[in-house]
Amino acid sequence: MSGAQLLELENVTRSVLLPDDSELQILTGIDLSVSEGDHIAIVGRSGTGKSTLLNILGLLDRPTSGTLAWRGTDAARLSSRRAAAARGRDLGFVFQQFNLLPGRTALENVMAPLMYSSGRDFWQRRRLASEALERVGLGSRLDSLPQTLSGGEQQRVAIARALVRRPRVVLADEPTGALDVATGLAVMQLLDEATVESGAALITITHDSNVAALARERFRLEGGRLHPLVQEVAR
Numbered sequence: 001m002s003g004a005q006l007l008e009l010e011n012v013t014r015s016v017l018l019p020d021d022s023e024l025q026i027l028t029g030i031d032l033s034v035s036e037g038d039h040i041a042i043v044g045r046s047g048t049g050k051s052t053l054l055n056i057l058g059l060l061d062r063p064t065s066g067t068l069a070w071r072g073t074d075a076a077r078l079s080s081r082r083a084a085a086a087r088g089r090d091l092g093f094v095f096q097q098f099n100l101l102p103g104r105t106a107l108e109n110v111m112a113p114l115m116y117s118s119g120r121d122f123w124q125r126r127r128l129a130s131e132a133l134e135r136v137g138l139g140s141r142l143d144s145l146p147q148t149l150s151g152g153e154q155q156r157v158a159i160a161r162a163l164v165r166r167p168r169v170v171l172a173d174e175p176t177g178a179l180d181v182a183t184g185l186a187v188m189q190l191l192d193e194a195t196v197e198s199g200a201a202l203i204t205i206t207h208d209s210n211v212a213a214l215a216r217e218r219f220r221l222e223g224g225r226l227h228p229l230v231q232e233v234a235r
């Protein structure tokens with residue numbers, strides 16, 4: 001069952017001005033409600049605006065029109081300080097290419113987001129990071145460097161890093177895109193379980209319908225809008 005509402009998009013559009021002064025309409029009317037415990041998958045062909053939508057959901061970009069509310073407050077009214085705090089603490093990101101710091105151990109990578117926190121999160125960063133790595137099954141690889149880990153293991157480090165501050169929403173952009181099918185599904189299952197366990201909402205952007213099938217709500221982004229997707233995958 002869904003918990004408190006976190007993000008709400010109403011009739012959100014996003015367009016950009018091209019060099020010839022014409023306007024490219026990328027998103028034409030997005031309605032989406034995201035609550036605690038949700039797992040939403042958004043699929044769509046290349047160039048349909050998935051990254052554009054993810055940037056808006058991650059408070060990195062603003063809609064051209066329509067409203068985006070973050071925990072009941074219109075994001076346009078959030079001070080830049082509150083928006084930055086939400087991005088740092090309440091939103092976790094997982095990327096296709098893992099984006100781990102090379103030359104830093106798994107533990108140091110997961111501790112990195114806690115370096116900017118205060119209180120318990122800062123002082124207990126080593127313990128919190130090692131617990132997060134244990135949760136993703138990497139308790140024995142704390143001192144491993146990313147280049148000595150497999151792709152699936154690197155993505156699990158990235159998941160531990162995304163979850164270590166206990167975000168309210170995790171945004172995953174093609175999280176299985178650099179992994180083989182079996183590893184990708186295992187990583188996705190882990191990401192789903194870990195977010196459910198921490199009570200966060202998970203939004204997965206993917207072009208892989210098997211990955212999308214793990215989500216509890218699915219949409220296809222097409223023509224600048226989200227269309228509910230019925231289960232269409234046999235596994």
Ligand SMILES: Nc1ncnc2c1ncn2[C@@H]1O[C@H](COP(=O)(O)OP(=O)(O)OP(=O)(O)O)[C@@H](O)[C@H]1O
Pocket residue numbers: 016017018024026044045046047048049050051052053
């Ligand atoms: N700042 C910009 N200026 C011009 N065009 C842009 C800009 N941002 C996005 N676009 C265009 O808008 C469309 C949607 O881009 P977006 O990156 O959101 O798509 P996507 O679905 O994430 O694609 P992919 O799956 O290939 O990453 C693309 O055609 C892109 O070229």
